[in-house]
Every structure is written in structure tokens, then in C-alpha cells.
Amino acid sequence: MSYKKQMILNAFEMTSAMHNSHGLWKHKDSKRHRAYKDINYWMELAKTLEKGKFDAVFFADVLGVYDTYKESKEPSINDGLQFPVNDGAFVIPAMAAVTEHLSFALTVSTTYEPPFGQARRFSTLDHLTKGRVAWNIVTSYLPNAARNFGFKDMIKHDKRYEIADEYMDVVYKLWESSWEDGAVIEDTEQGVLIDRKKIHEIHHKGEYFDVEGPHLTEPSQQRTPVLYQAGTSPKGRAFAAKHAECVFVGGPTPERVRHYTEDIRKQAEEYGRNPEDIKIFTFLTVIVGKTTEEAEEKFAEYNQLWSADAAKAQFGGASGYNVAEFTKDELDNPFEFKATEHGHYKAASLTKDAKKKLSIKEAISKLEGLDRDNIIVGNPSEVADQIQYQFEASGVDGFNLNHLVTPADLEDFIELVIPILQERGLYKKEYKKGTLREKLFTHGSPLLPSGHPGSKYRKGEKINN
Numbered sequence: 333m334s335y336k337k338q339m340i341l342n343a344f345e346m347t348s349a350m351h352n353s354h355g356l357w358k359h360k361d362s363k364r365h366r367a368y369k370d371i372n373y374w375m376e377l378a379k380t381l382e383k384g385k386f387d388a389v390f391f392a393d394v395l396g397v398y399d400t401y402k403e404s405k406e407p408s409i410n411d412g413l414q415f416p417v418n419d420g421a422f423v424i425p426a427m428a429a430v431t432e433h434l435s436f437a438l439t440v441s442t443t444y445e446p447p448f449g450q451a452r453r454f455s456t457l458d459h460l461t462k463g464r465v466a467w468n469i470v471t472s473y474l475p476n477a478a479r480n481f482g483f484k485d486m487i488k489h490d491k492r493y494e495i496a497d498e499y500m501d502v503v504y505k506l507w508e509s510s511w512e513d514g515a516v517i518e519d520t521e522q523g524v525l526i527d528r529k530k531i532h533e534i535h536h537k538g539e540y541f542d543v544e545g546p547h548l549t550e551p552s553q554q555r556t557p558v559l560y561q562a563g564t565s566p567k568g569r570a571f572a573a574k575h576a577e578c579v580f581v582g583g584p585t586p587e588r589v590r591h592y593t594e595d596i597r598k599q600a601e602e603y604g605r606n607p608e609d610i611k612i613f614t615f616l617t618v619i620v621g622k623t624t625e626e627a628e629e630k631f632a633e634y635n636q637l638w639s640a641d642a643a644k645a646q647f648g649g650a651s652g653y654n655v656a657e658f659t660k661d662e663l664d665n666p667f668e669f670k671a672t673e674h675g676h677y678k679a680a681s682l683t684k685d686a687k688k689k690l691s692i693k694e695a696i697s698k699l700e701g702l703d704r705d706n707i708i709v710g711n712p713s714e715v716a717d718q719i720q721y722q723f724e725a726s727g728v729d730g731f732n733l734n735h736l737v738t739p740a741d742l743e744d745f746i747e748l749v750i751p752i753l754q755e756r757g758l759y760k761k762e763y764k765k766g767t768l769r770e771k772l773f774t775h776g777s778p779l780l781p782s783g784h785p786g787s788k789y790r791k792g793e794k795i796n797n
């Protein structure tokens with residue numbers, strides 16, 4: 333059976349010692365925990381990914397240390413769990429300089445980074461990459477991040493999304509309406525470089541933000557960067573349906589991912605958007621070997637190096653559950669979902685979204701080793717079969733490929749798996765031309781498409797002034 337839809341692939345990365353591969357810094361081939369601070373490492377990685385025709389590198393980010401588990405920072409710091417973590421924005425121009433097509437999605441929080449500076453940062457990146465940049469909009473979940481930015485406690489989960497919604501209003505005004513097209517006139521006779529009449533203050537006065545403007549950066553090729561979002565709570569999905577062009581959905585089974593995907597597309601239509609203008613991604617974790625045995629050996633080796641403490645620390649910060657708190661008597665009780673002020677998706681993945689109802693003991697044991705249910709292990713064609721199955725069963729448009737031991741696992745994936753996906757017609761052999769938005773979508777414009785709420789701010793339709 334031929335399957336024509338082609339998958340989009342991002343490398344799921346972080347400019348940190350470790351990301352999601354807990355404890356694997358101990359592996360002999362792990363380079364990243366030393367090299368993450370070396371610009372050459374990122375430039376080499378960019379070239380490798382472009383060789384594999386990857387669409388983008390997706391940089392996760394956090395603004396604090398995970399300290400919910402055991403009410404301590406120690407388990408995270410011990411294993412370099414997303415710590416230390418550099419600012420991902422700075423490696424992007426260097427990676428862009430050695431590539432032509434690879435794009436870059438950068439995570440920035442609407443809770444802690446004010447919109448005016450954030451808008452300038454993305455316009456700058458979009459200029460320097462020639463339109464190859466995306467913003468992963470997050471509302472953040474770590475209590476330590478709140479304390480780093482002057483709050484005693486985290487702002488409540490749902491209120492963070494309300495703030496994010498107004499935040500988007502501010503950045504759309506800056507990106508889409510503050511500068512009219514053709515404002516840079518270079519009129520040497522009149523001695524005018526920029527036409528004042530085409531530059532507009534935005535005079536935003538809202539509940540959370542006051543911004544006068546104008547935007548300090550002239551419009552870049554995409555004006556608004558491609559908008560990613562990665563929240564799966566009801567508020568998170570409503571936000572995604574309104575604003576996101578790419579949504580990163582977390583779910584432990586293809587069926588659950590399909591459920592979230594369909595819900596987001598349906599809500600997007602209710603906002604008057606074309607569901608085709610939204611691409612959905614989920615995680616992909618792969619261990620590939622030349623033979624099944626080689627892959628299984630790798631899996632066993634990785635599993636042996638796994639850090640259960642770091643995995644529990646990550647689960648704790650992202651979900652709000654401190655699994656060290658459960659007493660022995662509670663371990664056989666069912667592991668129930670509770671909405672916390674942290675995030676939805678990690679908690680849901682071991683509770684209401686799990687394939688079967690788990691006891692507390694079973695749920696904890698999933699953190700104590702590599703979770704075989706969520707990892708594809710095999711020889712190249714076995715891996716390709718499973719990726720194809722997940723692609724078709726979940727209804728997603730693409731994947732964020734998680735790294736385990738980097739860059740070795742990415743290199744193996746590109747050498748062994750990509751050619752099979754290409755042969756099956758599931759993956760592109762050549763890049764499309766243009767900006768990231770033009771590469772991803774059929775609407776063919778580098779700008780936000782009509783129907784998207786940001787597009788209504790565009791030129792001429794002046795707001796508040």
C-alpha cells in the first residue's frame with residue numbers, strides 16, 4: 333500500500349548537558365554533556381541534520397531546576413537533568429550559517445520573558461536565518477523558575493494561559509502591524525532612510541502588559557515566526573487551536589495522540605482556521621542497530637546506565653507529583669490523575685492516558701528504566717515499520733526525534749533509517765524552497781495565513797492608533 337503523506341522530522345534537542353536521556357552521559361559515546369557549550373558541536377550537528385533532510389531542530393528550554401521530587405534539587409543536579417542549560421538562541425545563527433534549509437524552533441516562556449524583548453529576539457533570529465525560525469510557546473511549569481523571576485509561587489496554571497493569550501496580542505501587533513511594508517525607503521535626495529508614516533506605535537494597554545512600541549526591528553521574511561505550542565491540558569489545547577501552527581502533543585499511545593490531534597483540529601475550525609494550517613507532532617524515541625540483536629544490546633546497555641532518580645525528578649517538575657512521597661502501603665493503589673499547577677501531559681501519560689490503568693508501583697517502575705512501550709528498538713526495517721505504524725495510527729504530521737546518546741544515535745538514524753523512509757515515500761528526498769512556513773504548509777506564503785488570528789493585524793488595519 334502506498335502512503336503519500338510525508339512526515340516532518342525535527343531533532344528534539346536542548347542546549348544543556350542532558351535532556352531526556354537520564355543518566356546516559358555515562359555512555360562512552362556521549363559527547364553532548366561536554367560539548368553542549370561548544371559552538372562547533374552545534375554547527376557540526378546542523379550539518380549532520382541537513383544531510384538527513386531534517387526539517388528543524390527543536391530546542392526545549394527550562395528556566396529553573398527540577399526540585400519537586402524529594403523536594404530537592406540534588407537528583408537533578410547530580411545527573412545534569414536539563415542543567416546546566418545555556419540559552420539556545422545563541423547557537424541558532426551559527427547553525428544557520430552552515431546550512432541552507434534546516435530550521436530552528438526555540439522554546440521561550442510567556443510567563444517569564446516580557447513580550448517586547450521576546451518579539452525583537454525572534455525578528456532578529458528570523459532575519460539572521462532568512463526565515464527559518466519558529467517559536468515554541470510555553471507557559472512553563474517549574475516552581476524554581478517562578479522563584480528565579482521574583483514570584484513566591486508559580487502563577488496558577490490556567491492564568492498562565494490567560495497571560496499567554498494577551499502576550500500573543502502584543503507580539504502580533506509588534507510583528508504584523510507596527511511596520512508597514514516598504515517602510516525602509518533609502519531616499520537619498522530627501523535624506524530619509526525610514527518613512528515615519530509607515531512606522532506605528534502599538535499603544536497596547538491590557539491587563540498584564542503595557543507596550544508603546546514601535547517594534548525595534550524591521551519586519552523579517554516571516555514577520556511572525558512559525559508558532560509552535562506544546563501543552564495538552566484543556567486550556568493548553570484551546571490555546572493551541574487558536575494560535576499554534578505546529579503543535580507538539582504528548583501521549584503514550586497513538587490512540588491518545590489521535591484523540592488530542594482531532595480535538596485541536598476541531599477547535600481550530602471553530603476559531604475559523606483551516607485545519608490544514610496546523611501540523612501536529614509527537615515524540616519518537618528510537619534505538620536502531622544494523623541487526624535486531626545489535627539494537628537489543630544497545631537497549632540493554634542504555635537501560636543499565638539509566639538514572640531512575642533523574643527520570644523521577646523530571647516527572648516531578650513537569651507533573652507536580654513527588655513520587656518519593658508515596659508510602660509502602662499506598663503502592664498497590666491505582667495511580668490517579670490529579671490536575672496540578674505544573675503541566676498536564678506528564679501526569680496524564682502515566683494516569684488517564686496510559687494503555688491500561690497502572691498501580692502506583694507500576695507507574696513508578698516505568699520511570700526506573702527506559703520505557704520499552706514508548707521506544708522503538710530494532711534493525712532498520714523493523715524501526716521503519718514501527719515509525720510508519722505510529723505515523724498512520726496517530727494521525728500526526730511529524731515527529732520530534734528524541735536523542736538518547738548524541739550525536740551517535742542521530743548519525744545512526746540518518747544512515748540506517750532515513751533511506752528506508754525515503755524509499756517508502758514517507759520522507760522527502762529534497763527540501764522545498766523558501767522559509768520554514770513555506771516549507772511546512774501548502775498555503776504557500778511566508779506570512780501567517782488568513783484565518784489565523786495574528787494575520788488580522790497585518791498592514792493597513794491599524795490597531796489602537
Ligand SMILES: Cc1cc2nc3c(=O)[nH]c(=O)nc-3n(C[C@H](O)[C@H](O)[C@H](O)COP(=O)(O)O)c2cc1C
Nearest residue numbers: 392393470471472562563564565568582675676677
Ligand atoms: C511534548 C511537550 C514538550 C514540552 N517541552 C517544554 C519545554 O521545553 N519547556 C517548557 O517550559 N515546557 C515544555 N512543555 C510544557 C508545555 O509547553 C506547557 O507549558 C506545560 O505543559 C503546561 O501546559 P499543559 O498543562 O497544557 O500541558 C512541553 C510540553 C509537551 C507536551
